[in-house]
Amino acid sequence: MVPALTERVRASERSSIRQMFDLAEREERTGRDFVRLEVGEPDFDTPTHIIEAATEAARAGHTHYTPNAGLLELREAISRTLSEEYGLEAEPESEITVTSGGMEALHLAMLTVADPGSEILVPTPTWPNYLTQAHLADATPVEVPLDPSEGFALDPDRVIDAMGEATAAVVLCTPSNPTGRVYDPAAIERVVEAAVANDAYVIADEVYARLTYDRPPTSIAARTDAPGHVLTVHSCSKTYAMTGWRVGWLSGPERVISEVTNIRESTTASTSSLSQHGAIAALTGPQEPIEAMREAFAERREYVVDRIEEIDGLSAPQPEGAFYTFLDVREWEGTSLAIAESLLTEYGVVCAPGGGFGAAGEGFLRVSLANDRDRIEAGFDRIERAIDEEAFGPVG
Ligand SMILES: Cc1ncc(COP(=O)(O)O)c(C=O)c1O
Known part of the structure; x- marks a missing residue:
């Protein structure tokens, strides 16, 4: 008999953000290029x-x-x-x-x-x-x-x-x-x-x-x-x-x-x-490097807000702080996990499924702005292509 583990650990679900991270890491070993927009940490090095x-x-x-x-x-x-x-x-x-x-x-x-x-x-x-x-x-x-x-x-x-x-x-x-x-x-x-x-x-x-x-x-x-x-x-x-x-x-x-x-x-x-x-x-110490990072996030936020507005079939609550945007994919076919998995495997862009953020997050995808501006742009190009190809049904 193997001794039982506690109810505490049984009640702790593995985060779907982590699942996407692991899947992306595995796929990256094949040498394919992925735009990683699932991560929740600044892409900058410590000053x-x-x-x-x-x-x-x-x-x-x-x-x-x-x-x-x-x-x-x-x-x-x-x-x-x-x-x-x-x-x-x-x-x-x-x-x-x-x-x-x-x-x-x-x-x-x-x-x-x-x-x-x-x-x-x-x-x-x-x-x-x-x-x-x-x-x-x-x-x-x-x-x-x-x-x-x-x-x-x-x-x-x-x-x-x-x-x-x-x-x-x-x-x-x-x-x-x-x-x-x-x-x-x-x-x-x-x-x-x-x-x-x-x-x-x-x-x-x-x-x-x-x-x-x-x-x-x-x-x-x-x-x-x-x-x-x-x-x-x-x-x-x-x-x-x-x-x-x-x-x-x-x-x-x-x-x-x-x-x-x-x-x-x-x-x-x-x-x-x-x-x-x-x-x-x-x-x-000096606060300039810290302010420079904040400004970079602010610029990326501006870009993403404009880009979301331009793409038919895409919307998100206005991101006022932090470095995320929460895309509304409720009209798309599939659960947020299935959508995130297909975006990863079919289109090479990695987002965190909203269902991992509590039941109210289902139907959304979290996109992190903790990546270079041109990578974020590439990520949104890939999402736009998925919409154009009706990968998740007709939207927009
Ligand atoms: C909302 C929120 N609170 C707290 C933390 C904890 O961060 P840390 O333990 O690195 O300070 C995180 C990290 O992702 C977070 O997103």
């Missing part, structure tokens, strides 16, 4: 001054465990960045804890505020990891579908209707992965008020906060009257092109942050010391 800071730290012997909450110098830099860029005040000593990426911040936040059997509300389409993380905390993820005819804008009534005594937290991701929507502040405030009334937390995933194109970056905790109910997740990954460095942080009220830091002692203990030194350089 040189950050790499140099980490190298220097290694040479100087900063190769030991750090405090569980992270280096104080880093927390001070985070505190200044939160204040200057997002208007969010957080004490470095007690209201910020450094984590191994935004992922660990989310995971620890859920472990800290959700008891087994409680519910975590997730407006969908959503980045699928929240659903898995809720399972890992033995909580129940509750999908709250947003309305595609409203471009997946945050509908506070739907979220509030789903709230109840069992609600431990609501996750709000703005700018959103996968839709690129930036949620309306008034809608957010209604959700925060309802969370307060239900003794629940709002977990604000703001890892894409600096990548907004039509309005300045903001932060939920900075704008609400109830910041004590908001746990904010940030990360170096997307803003500074540092996905592999694994540095993020959670900020919020001391009573939560101190417990997160406490349980961290038994998980990863501390984030890589070298990565933390890199993160200090990212936050305190």
